[in-house]
Amino acid sequence: MSFILRRLAFYFVAALVALTANFFLPRAMPGNAVQAIMSKFPGLQPSAYHALEAMLGVGHPGSLWHQYVSYLGDVLTLNFGIDLSQYPAKVSTLLGETIPWTLTLVGTATVIAFAVGTGLGIVAGWRHGGWFDRALPGLMFFQAIPYFFLALILIELLAARPPHIFPIGQGYSGGLIPGWNSAFIGSAIYHSILPAFTIVITSLAGWMLQMRNVMITTIGEDYVVAAQAKGLTSRRVVFTYAARNAILPQLQGFGLALGFVVSGAIVMEIVFSYPGIGLLLLSAVTSNDYPLMQAIFLVITFAVLLANLVLDFIIVAIDPRARTREAGR
Amino acid sequence: MTAAPPLVASTAAITAQAQPQPQPLGQWRRLPVKAKVGAILLGIFVLAAVIGPFVTPYDPSFQSPNPALALNTPSAAHLLGTTQSGQDVLSQLLVGIRLTLELALLVGVIATALSVLVGVTAAFLGGLWDDFLSLVSNVFLVIPSLPLLILLLGYLPQKGQTATIIVLSVLGWPWGARVVRAQTMAIRGRDFVAAARETGESTWRLIAVEIVPNEISLIAASFVNTVLYAIGASVALAFIGLANVNSWSLGTMLYWAQSQQALELGAWWWFAPPGLAVALMGTGLVLLNTGLDELGNPRLRDAGRANRIAGRRPRPADPTPVWQPAPPARGRLAGLTASFSRTALLERGGAASGTPLRARRAAGAGGERS
Numbered sequence: 001m002s003f004i005l006r007r008l009a010f011y012f013v014a015a016l017v018a019l020t021a022n023f024f025l026p027r028a029m030p031g032n033a034v035q036a037i038m039s040k041f042p043g044l045q046p047s048a049y050h051a052l053e054a055m056l057g058v059g060h061p062g063s064l065w066h067q068y069v070s071y072l073g074d075v076l077t078l079n080f081g082i083d084l085s086q087y088p089a090k091v092s093t094l095l096g097e098t099i100p101w102t103l104t105l106v107g108t109a110t111v112i113a114f115a116v117g118t119g120l121g122i123v124a125g126w127r128h129g130g131w132f133d134r135a136l137p138g139l140m141f142f143q144a145i146p147y148f149f150l151a152l153i154l155i156e157l158l159a160a161r162p163p164h165i166f167p168i169g170q171g172y173s174g175g176l177i178p179g180w181n182s183a184f185i186g187s188a189i190y191h192s193i194l195p196a197f198t199i200v201i202t203s204l205a206g207w208m209l210q211m212r213n214v215m216i217t218t219i220g221e222d223y224v225v226a227a228q229a230k231g232l233t234s235r236r237v238v239f240t241y242a243a244r245n246a247i248l249p250q251l252q253g254f255g256l257a258l259g260f261v262v263s264g265a266i267v268m269e270i271v272f273s274y275p276g277i278g279l280l281l282l283s284a285v286t287s288n289d290y291p292l293m294q295a296i297f298l299v300i301t302f303a304v305l306l307a308n309l310v311l312d313f314i315i316v317a318i319d320p321r322a323r324t325r326e327a328g329r
Numbered sequence: 330m331t332a333a334p335p336l337v338a339s340t341a342a343i344t345a346q347a348q349p350q351p352q353p354l355g356q357w358r359r360l361p362v363k364a365k366v367g368a369i370l371l372g373i374f375v376l377a378a379v380i381g382p383f384v385t386p387y388d389p390s391f392q393s394p395n396p397a398l399a400l401n402t403p404s405a406a407h408l409l410g411t412t413q414s415g416q417d418v419l420s421q422l423l424v425g426i427r428l429t430l431e432l433a434l435l436v437g438v439i440a441t442a443l444s445v446l447v448g449v450t451a452a453f454l455g456g457l458w459d460d461f462l463s464l465v466s467n468v469f470l471v472i473p474s475l476p477l478l479i480l481l482l483g484y485l486p487q488k489g490q491t492a493t494i495i496v497l498s499v500l501g502w503p504w505g506a507r508v509v510r511a512q513t514m515a516i517r518g519r520d521f522v523a524a525a526r527e528t529g530e531s532t533w534r535l536i537a538v539e540i541v542p543n544e545i546s547l548i549a550a551s552f553v554n555t556v557l558y559a560i561g562a563s564v565a566l567a568f569i570g571l572a573n574v575n576s577w578s579l580g581t582m583l584y585w586a587q588s589q590q591a592l593e594l595g596a597w598w599w600f601a602p603p604g605l606a607v608a609l610m611g612t613g614l615v616l617l618n619t620g621l622d623e624l625g626n627p628r629l630r631d632a633g634r635a636n637r638i639a640g641r642r643p644r645p646a647d648p649t650p651v652w653q654p655a656p657p658a659r660g661r662l663a664g665l666t667a668s669f670s671r672t673a674l675l676e677r678g679g680a681a682s683g684t685p686l687r688a689r690r691a692a693g694a695g696g697e698r699s
Contacts, residue, residue: 014468021477025484140619144557144611146564149583149604156597168592209619256470263475267565271587281476282569285483293483297476304473 003322007312011305018301022294023071027064080295091295094280099299101171102276105192106265109199110258117204118250121211122243128216136212139205147264151198151271158194166194169273195272203261210253214246221245248319255308262300364620370613374606378430381423389420389577403598410598413589421577422602428490428578429560430610435494436559440501441552445544447502448509449536452517463510466503474500478562482571489573493566497559505551512544550621557614564607579603 074080080091124133142150159168167173172187218224219242227241269278277296284292316322357365386407392414401411409418451462481496482488516522517540525539541548566572567580570588574581586592586600 010464010467011471013464014471017468018472022480025480140615141608141612144615145608146561146604146611148565148568149600149608152583152587152592152600152604155592156595160592160595213622259471259473259475262473263565266475267568270569281479285479285569285571288483290483293480297480300476301472305471308471 003316004312007309011309015302015305018298019072019075020068022298023068026290026294075298080291080298091291094292095277095295095299098275098277098280101274102265102269102278103303105195105269105274105276106199106262109196109265110203110261112196113200113203114207114254116200117207118211118247120204121208121250122215122238122246124208125212125215125219125246126238126242128212128219133212136205136209139208142201143203143205143209145202147198147202147268148271150202151195151268154194154198155271167191169271171275192274195268195274198268199261199265202264203257206257207250207254211246211250214249215242218242218246244318248315251311251315251318255311258304258307262304266300359624361620361623363616363623367613367616367618367620370609371617374426374430374610374613377423378427381427385417385420385423387417387420389416389424390575392416409602410596412585412599413591413594413596418582418599418602421582422579422606424577425579425582425603426606428576429563429580429607432490432494432497432563432578433556433559436497436501436563437552437556439494439498440555440559441505441548443498443502444505444551444555445509445541445548447506449513449540451506451510452513453532453536459510462506466506466510469500469503470507475562475565478566479569479571482566487573488571490576493563493572497562501555501558505548505555508547508551509544512547513540516540516543546621546624550618553614553618553621557611557618560607560610560614579607 078092080095120132124130124136127133154166155168159166167190169191171191172184173191224237224241227237232241265276266278266281268274269276270282273279277299281293281296283289284296360368401407401415403410407417407419409422411417412421447462447466451459478496478500481500482492485492485496522535522539525535530538563572563578564580564583567574567578568583568587570584572578572581572584574584580603582603583600586596586603591597591599
């Protein structure tokens, strides 16, 4: 079986586990959405209970297996039910409104952090023991800062105090109507600078440190020495011989760290009141909006799985070992 | 055991040879500077957690009725100022450090114990069990943990300290389990284990006396990681209100600061101390782990005497890495590289031995013990 196929099978299992956990959790836990509504609106008569159940589709008709199958069908057709706190909005509509914000911001910032961090890591690893390399322990401090705390600091320093260089939060200035016009896009970019900066600063150090460590060990390999001995230029040795091999574990780490990056970004969005999926998750948590919480969990999980799959294709493209396996050697 | 005392003795000798037991003081002197700084930093916080609640100047929850005491900047009476309702920030911090550290350490112990249990079991049972347990760990690694944590805690009726500890422990073990499994696979085939087995020691004794003690450094690194994860996750969860917000932890301090508009009021002394405490604790843990990493991987050490192959300094011949079966990576960052099954896939798939990646691992992780 080829590399990609094996990975696909793995992602399939992971997705199935996430879906199944998502299905059984509300059934295993005490408390449910209908009870949540009933307690929020004490004026409701007990007879409204069944009416609510039927309306929200959370009354559990049929056998467990039957429910499970219809649940899988619902997820496949992106039918996540109806939102409780912003009734009668559909959960999928709410998700559709917030996902582009998060995807653009977190996606761009993560890729920037990865690229810059890896580049700096190559330099630090190559000049092992140089001043740049020695500055690394300082960077570890940034690595340990929780995303949202750095966000708070940045807001305090750059947004809340008088020159007010950046806006305190939100995705765009009030009064603008979202659309493809320059005023709105400019405002959106302006509002996303601080959140993006937060992600880049906190995750940069990790990439850099890892790349540096792998570079140092790769540089000690015989084939790098051989390349050096052949009289190749340093540039060619660094990038074609050392960095190309050192970047493979870096890419693998990237896939794994995505979950952490996304998790950090979720909380960071809350601090910035950024209209993304993290803020939506907060409102879902505070209002016990279970259908929304579950849908968000699924969306984030699938996004991470998909990103991992893309990464697998990249690895196949640059790692000859994966490629030969791909060809079914 | 009674059958062959001389053999048992020699087994012990081999074990001792495989893992020399240095003196505690010598061990400390041998630690890299990073590990020392990290340990000291953590020691300060542990001290604060132990004595903190006894030396708080005020009751952290006491809301002063005097409006003049609300939102005070740091002063002699209130070293870190007061909150909007006149609560003393320093008292909250001292109590909060204990609760957060207590939670993180408990999660660290429970999750690490689980990971050792799963990792060793998978490596020893092998076959289908191994495949199954590895698959489970990989699945839990790839599913983003925070949304799942939020979902789990969101459904729980009461969101107290115990609930958080349980949920964090349940989701915190797969990482360590992977590393422990790989290391157990590597150690299992060593001579001293074979010798112990020949003397007729039971599997459990084999695991408890021969295998686990030889993985102590690895387990310690995994423990440090788990504590780091527990601090980050618990603070984030409390920050969004998924905790008992009436008790004082670093997370709930930030929660109240955020929900009572500390930022908009410009009250930096309110949210900076808890955030800084989290960051410093995290830095201490990262430093400790990087230091431990360097202890195991000599190439990362000695930055000053590093080989410069850009041609400025003649480099001594590096020892050519010797291949060992599946040695694990150590520490968080090295762990990142090894803890995903792509690697396993690539290496299991009959790639030529001595490829850079594999050789690197062998040199990096197994070097200390071989």
